[in-house]
Amino acid sequence: MPVEARRVKGNLELKTPLVKASSRLPLPGSRLKRGPDQMEDALEPAKKRTRGLGAVTKVNITRPRGPPLRTAPQTHGQTAVYNSCVTCNSLVLRNQKPAPAAPAAPAPKPAGKKPGKRPAWDLKGQLYDLNEELKRYREKNQALDRDNQQLQEQLKEAQQQAKTLGTECSTLEEELTRVRTQAEQGQQELGHLRAHVSEIEEQLSTKEELLQELQKEQLELQEERRALATRLEEQERRQQALEAALSSSQAEVVCLRQETASQATLLAERGDQLHGLEMERRRLHNQLQELKGNIRVFCRVRPVLAGEPVPSSGFLLFPPGPAGPSDPPTCLSLSRSDDRRATLSGAPAPPTRHDFSFDRVFPPGSRQDEVFEEISMLVQSALDGYPVCIFAYGQTGSGKTFTMEGGPGEDPQLEGLIPRALRHLFSVAQEMNGQGWTYSFVASYVEIYNETVRDLLATGTRKGQGGECEIRRAGPGSEELTVTNARYVPVSCEKEVEALLHLARQNRAVARTAQNERSSRSHSVFQLQISGEHAARGLQCGAPLNLVDLAGSERLDPGLALGPGERDRLRETQAINSSLSTLGLVIMALSNKESHVPYRNSKLTYLLQNSLGGSAKMLMFVNISPLEENVSESLNSLRFASKVNQCVIGTARANKK
Ligand code: ADP
Ligand code: MG
Numbered sequence: 001m002p003v004e005a006r007r008v009k010g011n012l013e014l015k016t017p018l019v020k021a022s023s024r025l026p027l028p029g030s031r032l033k034r035g036p037d038q039m040e041d042a043l044e045p046a047k048k049r050t051r052g053l054g055a056v057t058k059v060n061i062t063r064p065r066g067p068p069l070r071t072a073p074q075t076h077g078q079t080a081v082y083n084s085c086v087t088c089n090s091l092v093l094r095n096q097k098p099a100p101a102a103p104a105a106p107a108p109k110p111a112g113k114k115p116g117k118r119p120a121w122d123l124k125g126q127l128y129d130l131n132e133e134l135k136r137y138r139e140k141n142q143a144l145d146r147d148n149q150q151l152q153e154q155l156k157e158a159q160q161q162a163k164t165l166g167t168e169c170s171t172l173e174e175e176l177t178r179v180r181t182q183a184e185q186g187q188q189e190l191g192h193l194r195a196h197v198s199e200i201e202e203q204l205s206t207k208e209e210l211l212q213e214l215q216k217e218q219l220e221l222q223e224e225r226r227a228l229a230t231r232l233e234e235q236e237r238r239q240q241a242l243e244a245a246l247s248s249s250q251a252e253v254v255c256l257r258q259e260t261a262s263q264a265t266l267l268a269e270r271g272d273q274l275h276g277l278e279m280e281r282r283r284l285h286n287q288l289q290e291l292k293g294n295i296r297v298f299c300r301v302r303p304v305l306a307g308e309p310v311p312s313s314g315f316l317l318f319p320p321g322p323a324g325p326s327d328p329p330t331c332l333s334l335s336r337s338d339d340r341r342a343t344l345s346g347a348p349a350p351p352t353r354h355d356f357s358f359d360r361v362f363p364p365g366s367r368q369d370e371v372f373e374e375i376s377m378l379v380q381s382a383l384d385g386y387p388v389c390i391f392a393y394g395q396t397g398s399g400k401t402f403t404m405e406g407g408p409g410e411d412p413q414l415e416g417l418i419p420r421a422l423r424h425l426f427s428v429a430q431e432m433n434g435q436g437w438t439y440s441f442v443a444s445y446v447e448i449y450n451e452t453v454r455d456l457l458a459t460g461t462r463k464g465q466g467g468e469c470e471i472r473r474a475g476p477g478s479e480e481l482t483v484t485n486a487r488y489v490p491v492s493c494e495k496e497v498e499a500l501l502h503l504a505r506q507n508r509a510v511a512r513t514a515q516n517e518r519s520s521r522s523h524s525v526f527q528l529q530i531s532g533e534h535a536a537r538g539l540q541c542g543a544p545l546n547l548v549d550l551a552g553s554e555r556l557d558p559g560l561a562l563g564p565g566e567r568d569r570l571r572e573t574q575a576i577n578s579s580l581s582t583l584g585l586v587i588m589a590l591s592n593k594e595s596h597v598p599y600r601n602s603k604l605t606y607l608l609q610n611s612l613g614g615s616a617k618m619l620m621f622v623n624i625s626p627l628e629e630n631v632s633e634s635l636n637s638l639r640f641a642s643k644v645n646q647c648v649i650g651t652a653r654a655n656k657k
Helices: 003-024 028-033 036-043 045-049 052-056 076-095 123-292 368-384 400-404 417-433 494-514 564-591 603-611 628-646
Strands: 295-301 331-336 352-357 360-362 388-394 437-449 452-455 471-473 481-483 489-491 523-534 539-549 617-624
Touching: 123 368, 295 368, 295 628, 331 628, 352 628, 360 368, 368 388, 368 417, 368 523, 368 539, 368 617, 388 400, 388 603, 388 628, 400 417, 400 539, 400 617, 417 437, 417 494, 417 523, 417 539, 437 494, 437 603, 452 603, 471 603, 481 603, 489 494, 494 523, 523 603, 539 603, 564 603, 564 628, 617 628
Parallel strands: 295 360, 295 617, 388 539, 388 617
Antiparallel strands: 331 352, 437 452, 437 489, 437 523, 471 481, 523 539
16 A cells, blocks of 8 residues: 555544544534535434545645644533523524534633522622623634634645645556556566566576586587697697608609619510510520420330239330430330240240330339420420420320320329310410410310211210311411311310310210220310410410320231121221321421322321421320230330331431431
8 A cells, every 4th residue: 555545544543533523513614615525424424424434534634733622621510501501692692693603512610619590689690690601602702713713724724635635646546557557567577577587597497408518518529629639749740750751752752763764774675685585585495396306206105004914024124314314214125025936946036125215205103294294395385386296196005095184083193284284384374474475275176087077075966976077278378277067165274174175075985885985996186276466566476286196006906807897997997097107107208308298198187287397396105005915016106106206307306316
C-alpha cells in the first residue's frame, strides 16, 4: 500500500470522534458545503455511521485543529436543570437571531454559591438571574461562534485538503494503474527475461562445458604443439644436415655424371670391343671346330646290361691316349676270334685285333654329362650360325636312343643329348641377350620309315597315324627345306622341349603296336631352327641344329629263310641300308668335293642337305654293343664310322690322321 494511502487510513481512525462531535454541532454553513455523503450523514447518522469511514476519508486530519469543544462536567441533577434552562432559553431567544444549534450545555454554576430557587415574588431577583444567565449564554454563544468559525475554517481547509487529496488520489490511482500496468508489463518482461535468463543459463552451462572441453583440448593441443615444436627442431636439424649432405652429394653427382659420361664412352668403346671380340670368338671357335674337323666321330660303347653274357676280358680294349691314362681315350681295339681260321698245327687261330681311332671314345662307364660336354662346343657353333648335325649310328640295341634322348624314367642323370643341348642353348641365348642378341627357337620332330616321313609331334586325329609328310622347299628359289604337314613348335624353355619329347615317344609307342619295333627301323630327326638377331648392329644369324637317331644299322642274316614277315623286314632293311649308305656316300662326296652330292637318294640326306657340307658341323656317334655276339655288327659300324672319320669337309683338317 502506498505511503499516502496508509497515512490517510491512519488519520481516519483518529478522526472518527471529531465527526461525531461535528454531527452534534450541525452548522448551517457547513451543511451546504458538504458532499452528498455528508448530507446523508446528517440525515441518517445512525445508518451512515457504519460506513462513515468512507465519507470522512477526505478530511485532512493532519492539520491543527481548533480547540475541541469542552463540555462542562455534569452530574445527573445538573443536566436536568440545564435542560430545562435550555428549553426556557430557546423560548426566550426565539425572537433573536437563532444561535447555531448547540448541544445542551449544563448551566454554569455560580461560583461558590448554589443558586437557589427565588420566590415567585422575587421577580427582580429572577430577572437578575435570567439576565445573568443570558449574559452567560451570550458569552457562551460568542465562544461557540468563535469555535464555529474556527471549525468552518478547519472544514474549508479540510475540504480543500480533501479536494487536493482527491486529485492527488486520482493521480495516484492513475499512477497506480500505470504502475500496475507497468508492473504487469514488468512481470511479463520479467517472465520473458527469466525464460531468457534460463535459456542463457542453459547456453551458459553448455558453453561452459564446451569451454571446459576446449580448454582440455587446448591443453592437449599445447602439449602436441610442444611435441611438434620439438620434432620440428629435430627435423630442422636433420634438414640442415641433409642439406649439407645434399650439397656435397650434388657436387658428387656432378663428378659422377662426368665420370658416367666418360664411362659411357668407355662402355660404348668396350661394347664395340666386346662385339669385335665376340665376332673374333666365333671365328676362332669355328676355326677350332674346323681344326677339330667339321666331321667328327665319337665312339660310344654301352655297358653290358643285366642278364647279358659278360664278354671275355680282351674283347674290347680302350688304349690310353698319347698323353697317358689321364688323356681321354680316342682308340678302341676289338678282338675277334675266327673259328673258321685255324693254324697249321690245328690249334685255334689267335683272335684278330681290330684297332680303331676316333675323335673320342667313350667306354661303357661314361656318363651322359661327359658325353654332352664334348658336344657342347658344337651347340655353341649352332648359336653362332653354323648348321650342326649330330647322328647316332649303330645296330639296334647299341644305345643310340639312350645317347640322343636319354635313359628310361625321369632320372636327370640319364638325360640324353637332345634335352641337354636344348637347355644349353636356352642358357647361352639368355647370356647373349646381355650382348644385344635375341634368339628364337622352333622345333620339329619327324621319323623316316621306309622312305616315308611322319610327324612325331602330330596331335589329335593324326596322332600315331602321322599322315604322310613331304619335304619341300620353303619357297621358290629358297634353299630352306620344310616338311609339309609337320608341326613346327616354337620353344623357349626346357619344359616345352620335354613335352615335345614325351609326345614323340607316345606317337612312337602307338605306331609300335601297328608295326613291330618300327622305332628301331626308322630314323628319328629332331630339328631345331635357331634364329638370332642383334637389332642394334643389324646382324642376323640362323642355323638348324639336327639331332638324328638313325635306324638300326644291322644287316639281315643272309642265311635266314625268308618267310612273308621276313620279306617285309628285308624290304625295311634294304631301305635302311640304302639310306645309311647314301648318308655315307653324301659325306664322301662332300669330302671329295664332288660336283654331285647324292642328297636326293634318300629322304634322310635330302632333309638334312643344308646341314651337311659347307660350314656345317657334323658329329657322328657310333654306338657299339659290348657283347661278343654282336662283334660282326660292331665291326661293320666301326668300319663305317672310320670311313666317315676320314672324311674332311670344309677347311683342311690339321689334326686328323
Ligand atoms: P638303340 O636305340 O640303339 O636301339 P637303346 O638306346 O634302346 O638302343 O638301348 C638299348 C638298351 O640299352 C636300353 O635298355 C638302354 O637303356 C640301354 N643302354 C644303352 N646305352 C646305355 C648306356 N650308356 N648306359 C646304360 N644303359 C644303356
Ligand atoms: Mg633306338
